[in-house]
Amino acid sequence: MSESAAARLGPAPLAAAVEAAPDGVAIFDTDWTVRYVNPAGARLLQRAQAELVDRNLWIALPELGRTIQHSFLLPDRSVGTAVSWQGSYPPAGRWLSVTAVLVGDLLQVYFRPAGRWLSVTAVLVGDLLQVYFRPRTARHPERPDQADVVDTRPGVGDGDDDVDADRLRFLAEVSEALIGELDTRESAARLAELVVSRLADWAIVALLEDGRPGEEAWAHRDPARRADLDAYMRGRILGTAQNTPLAAALLTGEPVQLTALDPALVEPSLPTEEVRAAWERLEASSCSIVPLRARAETFGALAL
Incomplete structure (x- = not known):
């Protein structure tokens, strides 16, 4: 006006x-x-x-x-x-x-x-008709009692709007994980927990500090396998060929997709029988590595 x-x-x-x-x-x-x-x-x-x-x-x-x-x-x-x-x-x-x-x-x-x-509300005040309109999330806007309710359980609601709303909620949670914690390790741990709930069996978040490897966090979807993931992550040897894809993602800022993991490349990073057994129980068969970027700079990588 x-x-x-x-x-x-x-x-x-x-x-x-x-x-x-x-x-x-x-x-x-x-x-x-x-x-x-x-x-x-x-x-x-x-x-x-x-x-x-x-x-x-x-x-x-x-x-x-x-x-x-x-x-x-x-x-x-x-x-x-x-x-x-x-x-x-x-x-x-x-x-x-x-x-x-x-x-x-x-x-x-x-x-x-x-x-x-588009949700429309109209009210008559004296001689003037006031009309208000705004976007709504409902797939059926004629049902205002359900306008803001979206069921995001797997297999429920397969429409485009339901899928988009589910993705928005997930992205919101990821955003909060990245900015909601002052402690970088807490942020990394929260991000790892979020992605395994939706995207992978297990995940690793590796952060850079002054251009060098810094904090790491990891999570597994299955509580029964978390001890194995802890044993592998804490016992593995860094700097072997197995870590080259992760280093590439950190250095280039480009995603890396491994459709199959070569056991011969992983073997040098497994120094003991305990670490090797933990790795085998994790049953890793493929991996996607996504760089984490902000303000045109790579500050870490997410391996799924």
Whole structure:
């Protein structure tokens, strides 16, 4: 709405429209004090309005710290244009689509559940019909009671929207693993646990520190095989031919696919009978190695 149209309408209908909007609206001052949040915003954040207004955002919502929302909100005050992103909000167990814009000294933030379908709400206020519309995640938007419910169990829901929503949730969890922990080893361990739940039998995360091999973490999908993975990882000899593909991924920043593992190449890395037996029980037959990159630099690799 243009400024002249807003001026003609007057502040009262505009305030009523923001208050009744189905999407979240919040306004923060320079000290990150919540100056305003509408009812829909409070519901999305799972807080009462009274618990948010006139309180510091990071105190009122400590769960925002060290999440992707925190990472985007902090630099928004230095950006001259509106910034939009999508990220998970763990307390609600969903992704939010967020837009933030600085107007004077106040940061205005608009947020809603991320989705595709168009949901329309209309309400008559006096002589004016107020219409609100937003994307929804439902495959059947005519059923609002199920609009934001997506069953991601294996074999349930084979539509494109279900698959996309499942992937988004998984990517959200991976994003949180990479930015949510200050300790790099904890981040690596969380990432390994996540990928074995979806992508592989077992996984290794190798990080670089100052261009050299640094922290490592690993995980196995089967609890009965985790002791074998521990024995192999702690007992293997590094620097043998078996590690060349991992080194290649770290040095080149390119993924490596091994459709078959040659026992002759693995053998030199197995110094004892205990380590060799652990490796054999892991039954590794193929491997994919993906470099982990940020800001055009490789900081580690994920072997699956």
